[in-house]
Amino acid sequence: MSEPVMESPLIGRPHSIQGQPADGQSAAQSGVSLGERPFLGHFSLRGKADDEALMAACSRVFGIALPKTPNTWVEGEGVVIGWMGPTEWLVLVAAETRHEWLISLREALADQHAGVVDLSGGQTLITLAGEHARDVLAKGSTLDLHPREAQAGFCTRSTLAKSAIFLRVVEAGERFEIVVRRSFADYLWQWLVDASEEYGCEILPADATLALSASADNDFDEAVNAS
Amino acid sequence: MFQIDCPWCGPRDQQEFSYAGEGGIQRPQDPSATTDAEWADYLFMRRNPRGMHHEQWRHVHGCGQFFQVTRHTVTYRIESIRRMGESAAAGGESS
Missing domain, CATH: 3.30.1360.120 (Probable tRNA modification gtpase trme; domain 1)
Incomplete structure (x- = not known):
């Protein structure tokens, strides 16, 4: 196979x-x-914004706090996190770091009331x-x-x-x-x-x-x- | 077409939203004690007023949240918008 x-x-x-x-024009x-x-990593992260343990775990793994302000995104080291709703975030990472991010995210949130779904494909x-x-x-x-x-x-x-x-x-x-x-x-x-x-x-x-x-x-x- | 002021995202075009039925409908406290007529009334009967109407809407192409809207069905004027769980408007009785 x-x-x-x-x-x-x-x-x-x-x-x-x-x-x-561009047609008939220079790029400028x-x-x-x-x-x-x-091929970027797209993850859906679900959880409650008022769950402090979850927010702390996310901050540790991303190195930056999840955005709680509606309709805002934040940027960490090699990661972009966008607010999708009061309980949902979209996590974007580079293609070659996708698997490492997914593993570290799932490990960090294993004991939390949260969901991580890989939407990359x-x-x-x-x-x-x-x-x-x-x-x-x-x-x-x-x-x-x-x-x-x-x-x-x-x-x-x-x-x-x-x-x-x-x-x-x-x-x-x-x-x-x-x-x-x-x-x-x-x-x-x-x-x-x-x-x-x-x-x-x-x-x-x-x-x-x-x-x-x-x-x-x-x-x-x-x-x-x-x- | 009209705009709806989402309690999370602010004013957005109506096409981002979907209507989610009449709001403020209470499930009978003890379903086994209701008559068939009362149960059918709870399940199926909805008001269709010419005037103020309590509704649920969902920002389906946005934050995905359900919320309560009080809207005039003739003028489409929206009187109030509240998150779910925020105090229900007076006169929100259903059925």
């Missing part, structure tokens, strides 16, 4: 793997850049960035994603072009991440490519790493210190 192999739900769209420059002119981050993550990223989302979403409403750190479940999604604002008004279920991924990808076309859409090669802002923050700090 051969080893099971993970396959992206966008396998039928080769441009999502190799990338593709594209208003939107789309990309898939396949069931959903994928699409990144959307650029000056017109918000215009693309506005075509299929009822959310107000203007930076005055949805700042970096905002996340929510919602619908986009009738698909159920989890949306994370990485950079206010500029960089978004969309987590979508596997069976909707190909449809939503095609919808995004179509909706982005008028702005010049660059497709980035698939990248199985987790987008963390820590390095960007460091660059920013260095730039501030240097000036």
Whole structure:
């Protein structure tokens, strides 16, 4: 028996793997850049936010407290945790650390009243960035994603072009991440490519790493210190 | 279409929500002591008022939570929204 192999739900769209420059424009002119981050670890974590033992155990394993403020995400060392509901969080980790995270999470929470479910094979993550990223989302979403409403750190479940999604604002008004279920991924990808076309859409090669802002923050700090 | 002010997430479009039936319905304390008519009334009979209505809604494409809404069925105006377990509005009697 051969080893099971993970396959992206966008396998039928080769441009999502190799990338593709914007039509007739240089990459610098594209208003939107789309990309898939396949094979990430996606875990659903369920538990009660007022369970102090559970919150302490989670803080120990993640090195950061679970977000209790509705519609916010936090970032730890190699992990992003998004608030999904008062008793539910979405944990995102890089592909190659998926198994280690799952094992350490299950060990840390073994004695807690909590649930950890590995959803990695069931959903994928699409990144959307650029000056017109918000215009693309506005075509299929009822959310107000203007930076005055949805700042970096905002996340929510919602619908986009009738698909159920989890949306994370990485950079206010500029960089978004969309987590979508596997069976909707190909449809939503095609919808995004179509909706982005008028702005010049660059497709980035698939990248199985987790987008963390820590390095960007460091660059920013260095730039501030240097000036 | 209208907006609903989710007690957790704030105002969101109605399409993120699903209607979850009439609110404030009390299960009979002692089901074995109820008559068939009372039991059927509890199970099946719902008010269909022209005016204020106590409802349950669920933010199904959001935080997933159920909550209570008092809504006017003619104007669609929402009078109040409360989390489950928060004081039920007066006049919330069912059946």
